Amino acid sequence: MEMSSHAEKVEFSFPEDAGPKPAVWTPEQEEFVKQFPHICKDCKWMKPVIPNTKFPPADLIGYCKIIHWPFYWCVSKYTIVKSCKWFEKR
Numbered sequence: 510m511e512m513s514s515h516a517e518k519v520e521f522s523f524p525e526d527a528g529p530k531p532a533v534w535t536p537e538q539e540e541f542v543k544q545f546p547h548i549c550k551d552c553k554w555m556k557p558v559i560p561n562t563k564f565p566p567a568d569l570i571g572y573c574k575i576i577h578w579p580f581y582w583c584v585s586k587y588t589i590v591k592s593c594k595w596f597e598k599r
């Protein structure tokens with residue numbers, strides 16, 4: 510029996526139009542992010558949490574949609590992103 514690593518058995522496939530897409534912000538999200546010093550608040554890859562929702566951890570501003578695409582990276586209130594090489598102006 511031939512041994513193979515787990516990694517060799519994993520295949521990914523994506524639709525042709527796959528790729529990171531900027532989030533659409535509500536007016537409440539626009540207002541919410543203004544209070545933070547993070548550069549992310551001006552970045553098109555930021556997906557802010559919906560203010561006053563219960564599900565996200567309380568220390569989250571939102572999620573970065575590009576750094577770990579196809580996964581989201583949590584942007585915390587307490588780890589202030591001052592500069593970022595993936596930043597793109599909204």
Ligand code: SF4
Pocket residue numbers: 548549552553554555556572573574575576590592593594595596597
């Ligand atoms: S790309 Fe950088 S600046 Fe933009 S949301 Fe992600 S971490 Fe923030």
